[in-house]
Amino acid sequence: MELLDVSLVNWSRAQFTLTAMYHWIFVPLTLGLGIIQAIMETIYYRTGDEKWKKATKFWMTLFGVNFAIGVATGIILEFEFGTNWSNYSWFVGDIFGAPLAIEGILAFFLEATFISIMFFGWNKVGKGFHLTSTWLTIFGATLSAFWILVANAWMQHPVGMEFNPDTVRNEMVDFWAILSPFALNKFFHSVVSSWIVGSLFVLGVSAWFLIKKRETDFAKKSIKVAATFGLVASILTAVSGDGSAYNVAQEQPMKLAAMEGLYNGQKGAGLVAVGILNPDKKAYNDSVDPYLMNITIPKALSFLGYRDFNAFVPGINDILQGGYQTKDGVALSFAERNEKGKIAKKALADYKKAKADKDTVAAAQHKATLKENFDHFGYAYLDSPEQAIPNVPITFYSFHIMVTLGMYFIVLFALFTLLSYVKKYDVGKYKWLLWVALLSIPLGYVASQLGWLVAEVGRQPWAIQDLLPVNVSVSAIAAQSVKITSFLFLALFTTLLIAEIRIMLKQIKKGPHHE
Amino acid sequence: MFTYSFLQHYWWFIISLLGGILAFLLFVQGGQSMIFSLSKTEDERRLLVNVLGRKWEFTFTTLVTFGGAFFASFPLFYSTSFGGAYWVWMAILFCFVIQAVSYEFQSKPGNLLGKNTYRSFLFINGLLGTILIGAAIATFFTGSDFSVNKANIASEIGSPVISQWGNEWHGLEALLNLRNWFLGLAVFFLSRTLASLFFINRLNNENLEKSSRKALIINAIPFVVFFLAFVIWTLLAKGFAVDPATGEVSLVQYKYFFNLIELPVVLVLFLLGVVAVLGGIIWTILKPEFKKGIWLAGPGTIITVCSLLLIAGYNNTAYYPSATDLQSSLTIFNSSSSEFTLKAMTIVSILIPFVLAYIFYGWRSMEKKRTDIADINSDDHAY
Incomplete structure (x- = not known):
């Protein structure tokens, strides 16, 4: 059933992907760097050491540049639900709109008020008030992430509502149900994984100073904070990532199957540690082996998904053919x-x-x-079973690369934490390791983006899980219009991104003593 | 007490209030459109940019909250207007995207486009952003070209989209209506008038104060002309009335005028607002030492715009009318969220005074004295 122009649906999806991915380049750094600069200012507040103030102000300048483009790319997303996804906006607006409004009322104003004091208030308000403003700014940013992630989690796991045939929409009946464990875990995982991006950024930039033998005291101080914070964040990310996978297994079994490239379910299913998908696998029901090679950890998928080493994990074929036992029958x-x-x-x-x-x-x-x-x-x-299957290669590789990078980050931060705290080591002498830290900055972004690819590609074709596919969610506009605005966004955001990177590089080269 | 009807009225009031606050905060946009014309030196331009740069986020945040609150309380408006008047909203969004980076980026080395490009972005935002928002809001009184059929989603034939726009211009056709232009231009000149009053109040700079006082006269006159033209035309025109018993929409002559008369509190608020705006302007023009005009005209703007939006939605009126399919017009009853959602949102809205209190406290703590060029030069985060 071709309900709407396929090219309109595809362009609408492409535009949302483009704008969301661009926005998510800047959000994780805001969330991570915001905490790090607040920690540094707290140390300054407690010790009165001006070096910590310099360090705080240096990172704050970079935070400001990043924050501005994050705001610029963010406004589009909110309004895009209306402009490009109008059917969606009506069908679930009764539930989805509330978190967006609360985000505006509670979080954005908090950010807008205190960020101004944070940037411009150093000589105008007391030290304590300034520190409070710095913490409230990042608290506001995190609160904003909370509400939008609650909204996103609800799309993946719609609860707390009833369909009203008179109004032809889903209506909220339980506000607290929307703050489900699924939503809370999603928030926690997204935020703590963003802290990794911030930590890698500070670690990598500080490593560059050490490589250049500049600002060594500042760089070592920054590395100490970033490595410790990054280590905590990466461990918490692993823990919450496990929670995410568990939730996906319970509520979105098709996504889990795609994440693992699992076509035929099994009891005591193994987790693919390393794998290459077979490009010859063209259909879900052909007899082609889905992997060219794979190494699995026995029974691990069953345990991670169901907390039982022998649990049955359904594959794509099982989900399409049904007949297996679930918690609901x-x-x-x-x-x-x-x-x-x-x-x-x-x-x-x-x-x-x-x-x-x-x-x-x-x-x-x-x-x-x-x-x-x-x-x-x-x-x-949906016309055919194929339409219910997300893109397996994108979901599979995104998931596995993300997990591998996550483990790598734990090792990297652990090493730098060790070098920072044990006095006999001088982190500045391990040049190769400093280069590794520097080159790892993009990896944080890669892992973060891949996480969203898993979440969003893996839930296709659904805008709202099981209730509304993307092809019924769009607005009645010409595909050409969406195409034009997509290219405009692409050109504008790319230009601004290049500008942002150039400004960042210039500011970094100037160093903290020019602040 | 919290009947469904009460909640719908309450949320229309919140939307109207946010609309009023947004109209006031558009002084930032007005100021941006005058950066080049008011100043003679780079120092003066920098001073203007920096005093506006400490406020722009409030306007931006209010716009986003206005959108979010509209989505939460009247989602059918969100899906009908944004998905329908696509080009108008997209143009407004582009104007605000380019604004968001322009303060932070303009004076930073390596910014790729150069200082003047970012300042031009601010100018575009100030010019087009205000006119387009004004024109978009004017359609609340003049109507648009759309139809709504909620059964579409279950239809076996045709598009499943509930809200359909009636023409291929997707909102740009609003620019063919003179009355929409009147409000668009009124908002543009109002934003510049308020900006002039803001500069007079905030700046410690003789030249800029002088040029702001000149600009106040130059902008206040067209503002009053376009505002009166829009208001008088609207009060005399046909309005979109709703039969409370059947929900049927019909055109009624002088509907908005009747609304003002039948809602005396709104009428008083409207008149108070207009007097405050005019009082702030006239007093500042007549008394060279008077610098607090913004504190009269600002709240006056909030009250006036809020009152205008109230008469668009209250007293059985369709606030987002379809001029081509009257029965598809949106009212606060047929487009609102469910009673449960409005109630939940109402509980959240109790926090709004707290939010306003900390904003006020934050502003006060940062603005104990008027800003001059030395302040900007000594600030290492200045734009």
């Missing part, structure tokens, strides 16, 4: 869900007609049918 096949979805959709149309005809008996019947089948509503808009 026997899983339905794609065909069954598709059928139920069509029944729900027809019941909605019949209900609207019965209401218009003032036939209350028929309306009640159709409403009951709709309610009974609504969990599968979105399947009515």
